[in-house]
Amino acid sequence: MKLSAFFAILSATSALGARVPGANSKITYDGYKAFRIHTGENEALVKSKVATLKETINFNMDTAEHLDVVVPPKEVEAFVALGLDSVVIHEDLGADIRAEGDFAPYESAASAAVPSITWFNSYHAYADHVTWFRDIQAAFPGNSALFSAGTSVQGRDIFGIHLWGSGGKGSKPAVYFHGTVHAREWISAKVVEYITYQLVTGYSTDSAVKAILDKYDFYIIPFVNPDGFVYSQTTNRLWRKNRQTRSGVSCVGTDINRNWPYKWELTNGASTDPCAETYKGRAAGDTAELQGVVNFTKSLAAGKGIKLYIDWHSYGNYILTPYGYSCSARPANNARQLELARNLNTKIQAVSGTRHTVGGACSTLYATIGDSTDYLTDVSKAEFAWTIELRPGSSASNGFVLPVAQILPSGQEQWEGMKWLIANM
Ligand code: 0X9
Numbered sequence: 001m002k003l004s005a006f007f008a009i010l011s012a013t014s015a016l017g018a019r020v021p022g023a024n025s026k027i028t029y030d031g032y033k034a035f036r037i038h039t040g041e042n043e044a045l046v047k048s049k050v051a052t053l054k055e056t057i058n059f060n061m062d063t064a065e066h067l068d069v070v071v072p073p074k075e076v077e078a079f080v081a082l083g084l085d086s087v088v089i090h091e092d093l094g095a096d097i098r099a100e101g102d103f104a105p106y107e108s109a110a111s112a113a114v115p116s117i118t119w120f121n122s123y124h125a126y127a128d129h130v131t132w133f134r135d136i137q138a139a140f141p142g143n144s145a146l147f148s149a150g151t152s153v154q155g156r157d158i159f160g161i162h163l164w165g166s167g168g169k170g171s172k173p174a175v176y177f178h179g180t181v182h183a184r185e186w187i188s189a190k191v192v193e194y195i196t197y198q199l200v201t202g203y204s205t206d207s208a209v210k211a212i213l214d215k216y217d218f219y220i221i222p223f224v225n226p227d228g229f230v231y232s233q234t235t236n237r238l239w240r241k242n243r244q245t246r247s248g249v250s251c252v253g254t255d256i257n258r259n260w261p262y263k264w265e266l267t268n269g270a271s272t273d274p275c276a277e278t279y280k281g282r283a284a285g286d287t288a289e290l291q292g293v294v295n296f297t298k299s300l301a302a303g304k305g306i307k308l309y310i311d312w313h314s315y316g317n318y319i320l321t322p323y324g325y326s327c328s329a330r331p332a333n334n335a336r337q338l339e340l341a342r343n344l345n346t347k348i349q350a351v352s353g354t355r356h357t358v359g360g361a362c363s364t365l366y367a368t369i370g371d372s373t374d375y376l377t378d379v380s381k382a383e384f385a386w387t388i389e390l391r392p393g394s395s396a397s398n399g400f401v402l403p404v405a406q407i408l409p410s411g412q413e414q415w416e417g418m419k420w421l422i423a424n425m
Pocket residue numbers: 001002003182185257313314315320323324325361362365366367368371387389
């Protein structure tokens with residue numbers, strides 16, 4: 001999601017704040033509609049008109065072309081009266097959330113058996129994701145281990161899976177993935193799971209898979225923000241931040257992707273308002289989640305080094321190279337980064353036509369400070385540190401609530417891309 005004007009989201013934030021549910025009560029979003037409004041030359045005018053409605057929620061700030069906005073039932077009439085050039089992307093957001101939330105029960109695989117591919121036919125409860133990772137590790141016992149990168153603010157383990165090849169555990173540079181930094185971006189965990197699944201099942205049967213796992217150690221953390229993910233399942237599907245509370249503040253949550261201890265002190269690219277969706281925290285790295293994850297990242301950098309880091313997010317279909325903190329700074333190997341990223345886009349597109357916009361994170365999307373990829377680039381010295389924004393893209397008719405039928409295609413296209421990238425980088 002592009003967040004080009006952080007202040008536009010303040011209205012969204014207060015709208016969310018107004019619906020803070022009581023303990024255990026779930027926001028249904030029944031009757032809420034979501035619209036994609038064409039902006040183009042009228043970007044400022046469109047935003048100012050939408051801002052006259054009090055309880056809309058801006059999904060994106062990718063507003064150069066369109067603004068995606070969620071409108072509660074009581075404001076639909078007023079929205080229509082604004083006369084904006086728009087299409088409906090969720091006729092009834094509540095119904096779409098219910099359809100998506102109809103999780104298939106996960107039957108834990110028999111001892112040492114690979115879980116069924118049907119895992120990718122549905123979203124799942126957090127506890128099932130944990131079991132699934134235990135099962136996939138057990139199916140690849142000589143070449144994998146679960147690890148812990150720390151603990152969330154509510155005490156959940158920030159677990160990951162480490163996969164290695166013929167050189168043995170920890171002998172090669174790292175390919176390092178993060179999923180679910182933002183709670184509502186459910187497709188990101190599914191995609192890193194799909195890649196994990198393909199690595200585990202392909203190692204003994206596919207020479208191309210064996211080659212990449214023999215060359216790199218993979219460290220995959222599917223839920224950097226487990227508390228937020230659970231909250232997005234139990235209470236508010238559109239939750240983004242972690243679930244950290246702070247003294248003297250009623251709003252909950254810090255944006256983990258604005259809290260990394262690098263360029264955090266800059267002012268353009270995060271919010272100091274604890275109620276904002278991009279709240280950066282009170283001090284660099286003061287989220288519970290990053291305390292562990294930063295240390296884990298340091299251990300990889302100090303070990304065999306980090307070749308590739310990808311922070312998997314949704315949505316909009318972007319491949320974003322450094323930097324977020326500056327729209328003019330470029331990493332030393334920028335030309336190589338862009339060449340690889342453009343080729344990655346081509347490989348992904350060959351699977352089923354999905355196109356990604358490729359470019360520098362700030363110049364292509366918007367500025368971010370304290371974001372993971374800048375830290376991984378300049379502090380951890382990762383050769384490539386990118387953000388990939390998954391489906392849907394700009395032409396699709398949905399936002400964070402991506403239909404289950406798109407889980408598998410999302411995984412397949414990203415896997416084909418990763419197989420090519422990792423073999424050729
Ligand atoms: O804002 C973010 O953290 C990421 N987008 S999302 O919609 N998933 O929240 C984008 C991070 C990439 N960095 C920059 N655009 N600078």
